[in-house]
Amino acid sequence: MEHEVVIVVFDGVQSLDVSGPLEVFAGAARAPGGRYRVRVASLGGGAVASSSGLGLVPSVALEEVGRIDTLVVAGGEGARGEADPALVAWLAGACGRAGRVASVCTGAFLLARAGVLEGLRVTTHWAYCEELARRFPGVEVVADPIFVRQGRVVTSAGVSAGVDLSLALVEEDLGRRVALAVARHLVVFLRRPGGQAQFSAPLAQQWAQRPAVREVQHWIVEHPGADLSVQALAGRVGLSVRQFARVFARQVGCTPGRYVERVRVEAARRWLEESEAGVEAVARRCGFGSAEVMRRVFVRSLGCSPAGYRSRFHGGGV
């Protein structure tokens, strides 16, 4: 019996969210023993307009889909905004009977609306993790993983992470050799190194309301290489360490130590992306003391080493 894969599309879908999983499952379907039937489906079966203007023509209407072994819900502006209530209603029903359910990128918003993610750990595009958590308080949103599996529900990080998620499902169904062959054919890694955090843009600063604390924040950003111990920072504003730490945490939303670390990581990322400076020099300039300390902080917060980060995000001529 064929394994029925249904990929859900709608107006405002991100085209890469669709073609990534589609090509992974279609590639696996061509492998020996690959028993997938892969169909793209929309409400009513009509063509949909992707967010970049390319029209997509589904092969079937959602209403006509029978058995579903794997349901893949793509993301895009149309998933995060005001989605069609009929689509949400269809999802609520279909997710109950599907063998497993996957979302790509902001497709998690559609699953959350359909009530499928309640009480689960999930992920979505790094830029929308906060919004998903705010809008659906019953859902536990984690920002770093490329994808998260919770029983029969799998959610992936942004856009291209739909490829990683689909490869993992193919590996589960057909084994590592088939998944590897498909990954190689698409010229993508079977396991990409590091998590989603390495892709995320610098966090928007939360500035304190109290001017003295705000000035300390500015000073930290401008002098990441300075002595930024709590003692030194508290001394700058004439407060005791305890008073300073309490005021800072209340106004900024994290401890001074955590704030300093974040600012230093962001400064180091910029230097690694834009300069030719060695890792040791970047570590010193950004206040890490040594390349080894910076390496540990990078691995913990971004899931990759400074050298790995540079090799992936440093620019250069064509």
Next chain:
Amino acid sequence: MEHEVVIVVFDGVQSLDVSGPLEVFAGAARAPGGRYRVRVASLGGGAVASSSGLGLVPSVALEEVGRIDTLVVAGGEGARGEADPALVAWLAGACGRAGRVASVCTGAFLLARAGVLEGLRVTTHWAYCEELARRFPGVEVVADPIFVRQGRVVTSAGVSAGVDLSLALVEEDLGRRVALAVARHLVVFLRRPGGQAQFSAPLAQQWAQRPAVREVQHWIVEHPGADLSVQALAGRVGLSVRQFARVFARQVGCTPGRYVERVRVEAARRWLEESEAGVEAVARRCGFGSAEVMRRVFVRSLGCSPAGYRSRFHGGGV
């Protein structure tokens, strides 16, 4: 004035070859100063069927396209097989007047047919490099790069490499910051580590006709960790080193040393993909003598270290 990007599609196109570049340029168009207009176009402007069944609806007919600043030709089965002569004729004309011309994956076959690649260094999907070189002797095909720039002609490796190529063009047009922002939004690296070779499947063996040489080949494949010096191999078949090297090279198509290295690299790749053995143990088992020797051979032939290779292609549970 807007920069006109035209992405060419046809029946049998690979959907990821289209959506990758489309989303990179469309993402850059939304950036401050991003002055791209991105259109997908087919002959006659009608919908086309991608190789995985998803229909794509272009926004314009190729015949109606005016100025072209960047022409992107996607790949897929429809590019490598018997392409529409009208499409090839249109390309021959359009490539002459386009500001720059890019191919994704096997889109290079269409450009080659249109006579655009004559005398140039180009690349294509690793599985089709040999075919491209055979069919178009005037084209110099290189198998490893993710993309190759030759003046105003850029060709990319397989499928997802169209994203890398497009990011490089955006970086050239709008700078590193915009390219980095687009890459992050799509959750892809701006520069992926290593070349296309790390994705390519083991080369099909060329077996010698002469049984004694074929037996040596089998023995090498089954004992990658043994002493495989030319002396030792020649001794196995009772030939002098000179005689053996000459016969082997004529029948197998490469020197014994090169053959042994290839077999050892393939054996090490399999162990790194499938086992939990440490890099040092894999190096010994596959006859590299030391992890450092294996590292050098990997970097030279695959563009990445054994540890990097494992992190990208080793399987694991979901």
